[in-house]
Amino acid sequence: MIHPWGNTNMQRNVDIAIIGAGTSGLNALSEVRKTGKSYVLINGGELGTTCARVGCMPSKAFIQVAEDYHRTNVFDRYGIEGQQDLTINQQEAMEHVRDLRDIFVDRVMGNSTDEMGNELIEGYAQFLNPNVLQVGNELIGAKSFVIATGSRPRIPESWQRFGDRILTTDDFFELDTLPKTLAVVGMGAIGLELGQALHRYGVKVTGIDQISQIAGLSDPVVNRTSIDILGSEFPIWLGAAAHIQEQDGKLKISAGEKTTFVDKVLVSVGRIPNLDRLGLDKLGISLDSEGLPPFNPNTMQITGRPIFIAGDTTGDRPILHEAGDEGKIAGYNASHDEILPFKRKPALTITFCDPNIVTVGTPWSELAERADIAVGEMRFGPVGRALIMAKNKGIMRLYAEKTSGKLLGGAMIAPRGENLGHLLAWSLQQSLSVHDLLKMPFYHPVIEEALQAALYDLWQDLEPHTTPLRELDVLRED
Amino acid sequence: MIHPWGNTNMQRNVDIAIIGAGTSGLNALSEVRKTGKSYVLINGGELGTTCARVGCMPSKAFIQVAEDYHRTNVFDRYGIEGQQDLTINQQEAMEHVRDLRDIFVDRVMGNSTDEMGNELIEGYAQFLNPNVLQVGNELIGAKSFVIATGSRPRIPESWQRFGDRILTTDDFFELDTLPKTLAVVGMGAIGLELGQALHRYGVKVTGIDQISQIAGLSDPVVNRTSIDILGSEFPIWLGAAAHIQEQDGKLKISAGEKTTFVDKVLVSVGRIPNLDRLGLDKLGISLDSEGLPPFNPNTMQITGRPIFIAGDTTGDRPILHEAGDEGKIAGYNASHDEILPFKRKPALTITFCDPNIVTVGTPWSELAERADIAVGEMRFGPVGRALIMAKNKGIMRLYAEKTSGKLLGGAMIAPRGENLGHLLAWSLQQSLSVHDLLKMPFYHPVIEEALQAALYDLWQDLEPHTTPLRELDVLRED
Numbered sequence: 032m033i034h035p036w037g038n039t040n041m042q043r044n045v046d047i048a049i050i051g052a053g054t055s056g057l058n059a060l061s062e063v064r065k066t067g068k069s070y071v072l073i074n075g076g077e078l079g080t081t082c083a084r085v086g087c088m089p090s091k092a093f094i095q096v097a098e099d100y101h102r103t104n105v106f107d108r109y110g111i112e113g114q115q116d117l118t119i120n121q122q123e124a125m126e127h128v129r130d131l132r133d134i135f136v137d138r139v140m141g142n143s144t145d146e147m148g149n150e151l152i153e154g155y156a157q158f159l160n161p162n163v164l165q166v167g168n169e170l171i172g173a174k175s176f177v178i179a180t181g182s183r184p185r186i187p188e189s190w191q192r193f194g195d196r197i198l199t200t201d202d203f204f205e206l207d208t209l210p211k212t213l214a215v216v217g218m219g220a221i222g223l224e225l226g227q228a229l230h231r232y233g234v235k236v237t238g239i240d241q242i243s244q245i246a247g248l249s250d251p252v253v254n255r256t257s258i259d260i261l262g263s264e265f266p267i268w269l270g271a272a273a274h275i276q277e278q279d280g281k282l283k284i285s286a287g288e289k290t291t292f293v294d295k296v297l298v299s300v301g302r303i304p305n306l307d308r309l310g311l312d313k314l315g316i317s318l319d320s321e322g323l324p325p326f327n328p329n330t331m332q333i334t335g336r337p338i339f340i341a342g343d344t345t346g347d348r349p350i351l352h353e354a355g356d357e358g359k360i361a362g363y364n365a366s367h368d369e370i371l372p373f374k375r376k377p378a379l380t381i382t383f384c385d386p387n388i389v390t391v392g393t394p395w396s397e398l399a400e401r402a403d404i405a406v407g408e409m410r411f412g413p414v415g416r417a418l419i420m421a422k423n424k425g426i427m428r429l430y431a432e433k434t435s436g437k438l439l440g441g442a443m444i445a446p447r448g449e450n451l452g453h454l455l456a457w458s459l460q461q462s463l464s465v466h467d468l469l470k471m472p473f474y475h476p477v478i479e480e481a482l483q484a485a486l487y488d489l490w491q492d493l494e495p496h497t498t499p500l501r502e503l504d505v506l507r508e509d
Numbered sequence: 510m511i512h513p514w515g516n517t518n519m520q521r522n523v524d525i526a527i528i529g530a531g532t533s534g535l536n537a538l539s540e541v542r543k544t545g546k547s548y549v550l551i552n553g554g555e556l557g558t559t560c561a562r563v564g565c566m567p568s569k570a571f572i573q574v575a576e577d578y579h580r581t582n583v584f585d586r587y588g589i590e591g592q593q594d595l596t597i598n599q600q601e602a603m604e605h606v607r608d609l610r611d612i613f614v615d616r617v618m619g620n621s622t623d624e625m626g627n628e629l630i631e632g633y634a635q636f637l638n639p640n641v642l643q644v645g646n647e648l649i650g651a652k653s654f655v656i657a658t659g660s661r662p663r664i665p666e667s668w669q670r671f672g673d674r675i676l677t678t679d680d681f682f683e684l685d686t687l688p689k690t691l692a693v694v695g696m697g698a699i700g701l702e703l704g705q706a707l708h709r710y711g712v713k714v715t716g717i718d719q720i721s722q723i724a725g726l727s728d729p730v731v732n733r734t735s736i737d738i739l740g741s742e743f744p745i746w747l748g749a750a751a752h753i754q755e756q757d758g759k760l761k762i763s764a765g766e767k768t769t770f771v772d773k774v775l776v777s778v779g780r781i782p783n784l785d786r787l788g789l790d791k792l793g794i795s796l797d798s799e800g801l802p803p804f805n806p807n808t809m810q811i812t813g814r815p816i817f818i819a820g821d822t823t824g825d826r827p828i829l830h831e832a833g834d835e836g837k838i839a840g841y842n843a844s845h846d847e848i849l850p851f852k853r854k855p856a857l858t859i860t861f862c863d864p865n866i867v868t869v870g871t872p873w874s875e876l877a878e879r880a881d882i883a884v885g886e887m888r889f890g891p892v893g894r895a896l897i898m899a900k901n902k903g904i905m906r907l908y909a910e911k912t913s914g915k916l917l918g919g920a921m922i923a924p925r926g927e928n929l930g931h932l933l934a935w936s937l938q939q940s941l942s943v944h945d946l947l948k949m950p951f952y953h954p955v956i957e958e959a960l961q962a963a964l965y966d967l968w969q970d971l972e973p974h975t976t977p978l979r980e981l982d983v984l985r986e987d
Contacts, residue, residue: 065977082953087953087954088893088897088954091894091897091954092897095587095897095898095899096587096588096589099580099583099584099587099589100584100587100589102577102580103581105577106577106578106595108605109573109574109577109578109597109601109602109605110574110597110598110599110600110601110602110603110604110605111574111577111578111595111596111597111598111602112595112596112597112598113591113594113595113596114595116591116594117584117589117590117591117592117595118589118590118591119587119588119589119590120588120589120590121588122588123587123588124587124588124589125588126588127586127587127588131896131897134896135893138891329984350952350953351952351953351954352950352951352952352953356980356981359980359981360981371983371984372983372984373981373982373983373984374981374982374983374984375981376948376949376950376981377950379950379952381952381955413616415566415613416569418609418612419566419569419570419573419609420573421573447925447928449952449955450925450928450931450955450956450957452952453928453932453949453950453951453952453955453957454931454932454935456949456950457932457935457936457949457950458935460948460949460950461939470854470938471854471931471934471935471938472830472854472855472857472931472934472935472938473830473931474828474829474830474857474859474927474930474931475560475565475828475829475830476560476565476566476569476829477859477927477928477931478928479928479931499543502834502837503834503837503838503851503852503853503854504851504852505849505850505851505852506807506849506850506851506852
């Protein structure tokens with residue numbers, strides 16, 4: 032006898048199943064909705080994006096307080112008196128950070144999933160076969176899938192025995208009080224942002240990374256300057272892996288010849304894509320050593336399957352606006368018959384340390400070997416506005432094709448680097464040349480004048496270099 | 510008998526005579542030098558640009574201190590304690606401002622006129638006839654001329670009797686101590702910048718303007734919001750002209766129904782072009798009521814004469830980068846046989862109050878009557894990064910052609926408005942549309958996201974509004 036509630040009845044069939052309701056999943060959803068096709072959105076664990084819960088937003092709130100507090104170090108030269116009596120109440124500061132975080136999490140959730148009804152399924156999804164997912168007791172059949180399951184912080188296995196003395200961004204913002212001493216392992220964006228801010232809150236911080244580049248900088252000049260600037264605030268040990276032992280109730284952390292004792296270790300050595308519990312083995316796809324399936328970054332399609340992947344899950348470009356774009360591409364292609372390749376935006380990374388570290392376009396590592404690359408450089412020491420702001424530390428380096436003058440990319444550690452990065456990324460998006468850029472308006476006195484100076488320096492390095500530069504176009508009388 | 514040192518011998522003849530060694534004169538000089546032609550640069554009064562001596566640079570230094578001091582008002586909510594015991598030593602602050610100013614003046618002079626020898630003539634020039642200038646005892650004949658004599662603050666004649674109690678930017682930065690009470694007459698860029706900063710230094714400030722627009726804002730919504738934001742810091746009286754009387758040793762200043770007593774009045778009601786002593790009557794040109802000759806803003810040529818005018822002297826666009834462009838155009842055309850019309854940059858004005866007030870492109874006053882204009886708006890209240898910075902006050906309004914979507918201009922009062930203004934001005938320079946702009950990378954969380962939101966709002970107002978917006982281009986397979 033066939034039970035009336037048997038498998039075939041229990042399976043719910045939709046056009047598209049989106050797994051993950053974070054940034055990329057929600058962006059995929061918005062594209063799917065435009066088509067009017069049927070869908071489900073499946074989410075395991077807490078609702079709310081990585082960005083709002085434990086990422087961009089609380090970290091910026093944490094940094095803002097540190098930056099304002101640190102800024103008071105210039106007061107003496109400005110004639111502002113009483114700075115030495117300022118103190119920071121860490122507990123109140125952390126509460127302020129969490130208050131803001133809660134606002135952002137509420138807002139993300141309010142915007143997206145509140146009115147979804149039974150199209151939102153809470154639970155962890157697993158492929159039973161290439162066409163069917165299991166979520167708890169429910170079976171979901173779909174014509175196409177979007178995998179947008181995000182990532183989680185990576186912790187070396189041997190360190191897990193140190194329990195809550197090992198912190199990641201998942202628990203960091205829940206701290207009521209800050210430790211007195213702390214090591215940050217991993218000098219990427221997150222490690223630098225939180226490490227510098229913690230130092231400014233009064234924590235004795237040591238930064239450690241096994242490689243010699245910080246913030247992912249492949250430009251050796253910008254990397255060197257960045258290490259000098261940030262390393263003058265707190266010690267940064269580079270080039271040797273960190274080891275931890277317990278000793279006298281403290282954590283003894285060492286790297287190469289160096290050793291220090293700390294209360295806690297903040298681990299920021301990257302994130303693991305949440306793919307391991309998805310049952311990807313049922314899809315018959317070969318996965319790489321990280322457990323990642325092969326995919327096309329312009330279609331987000333997993334090779335040869337009606338399955339699309341987006342956001343941090345891909346292990347690539349783990350930043351919000353890219354996760355959004357990937358979600359849109361995946362959502363579009365999951366809900367259309369013709370799979371379209373989309374143009375990706377020029378790379379832009381911002382580390383919100385102070386000064387900001389920014390990379391745009393093609394990284395130096397891909398250009399260093401080429402003979403046809405011109406380089407322009409500007410240090411912020413003499414930049415008028417930077418001097419006025421008492422923020423005249425930093426360097427900008429720009430790369431262009433020597434003959435065409437086409438801008439290719441750049442790297443900087445710079446005051447208002449986040450804003451300068453947008454000007455450069457927008458210019459790259461439009462394939463502008465150095466000549467085009469030198470025709471743009473630069474007000475005075477603004478930080479953008481440092482970019483102008485770097486562009487003049489870059490122009491000097493172009494070939495052929497025969498005709499004088501003309502910063503204004505002749506008006507055509509059409 | 511003809512004296513061997515007679516007139517014809519005493520006259521020195523050159524190809525080009527540049528009158529004025531400020532920003533536009535020096536830019537003209539750089540273009541003239543490229544041609545290898547002979548020239549003189551004549552300068553009356555102090556060397557050094559208006560910008561470095563009494564303009565952009567010292568004002569920004571003055572503002573920076575005020576902004577940092579004012580910023581401490583957020584400390585309480587951040588858990589930073591002791592803010593209430595901070596004080597500002599006005600005398601030290603003014604010394605800091607002058608120290609920076611001296612650095613900038615030295616730098617301008619070092620860069621330009623130091624090595625000029627007898628091509629630099631110090632003295633005031635006057636036309637004897639359309640081909641010859643007199644400077645002291647010297648006669649200079651030239652084939653063409655560049656007039657770049659700058660401007661000076663305007664003071665109503667009836668107020669001159671109040672002597673040193675009437676301040677302009679010419680003497681403001683020389684003050685050792687600040688007055689206890691002060692009125693600022695003129696709520697343009699300079700009046701707003703210095704008025705707000707003075708208030709933040711602890712001076713009791715009243716701002717007054719006879720018109721109802723501040724910072725030159727013709728957009729009524731941005732103007733209203735700006736008045737609300739800035740007026741919540743210090744009183745701003747608009748719409749009635751100021752009158753001053755002496756009473757009980759104080760200055761009694763009134764406008765309409767309102768009256769207050771102040772120690773000093775800072776007058777910032779515009780600047781007068783320095784044309785009155787040039788002997789322009791010898792040129793046989795008809796001058797307008799301001800004493801200005803007619804000129805073409807694309808060639809900078811005074812109609813029908815081999816004479817070119819540039820910089821603040823023109824009474825138009827009195828901002829440094831425009832003065833630089835005008836100097837370049839004037840210098841180019843003064844030293845070439847064919848007179849070329851050059852394309853001017855999109856308008857960009859920045860008032861460096863806090864938040865910044867910025868206008869770009871076509872002002873609202875030129876668009877308000879047109880039926881084919883779309884408007885987009887974003888308030889900064891909910892902008893994530895602005896909220897984190899505790900700077901979520903402001904509004905941005907953008908204008909575009911309804912059918913083509915071409916961006917035309919905008920106005921804002923906004924945190925980091927100066928940086929957002931550059932993104933918009935660069936976009937206008939390239940004639941970008943709203944669709945183009947929505948394809949640009951916007952990082953997260955950044956102030957640029959407010960611009961993105963304003964663009965989405967603007968896009969909603971475009972016509973036809975039938976196809977869904979696609980933020981990513983399809984990759985063409987060439």
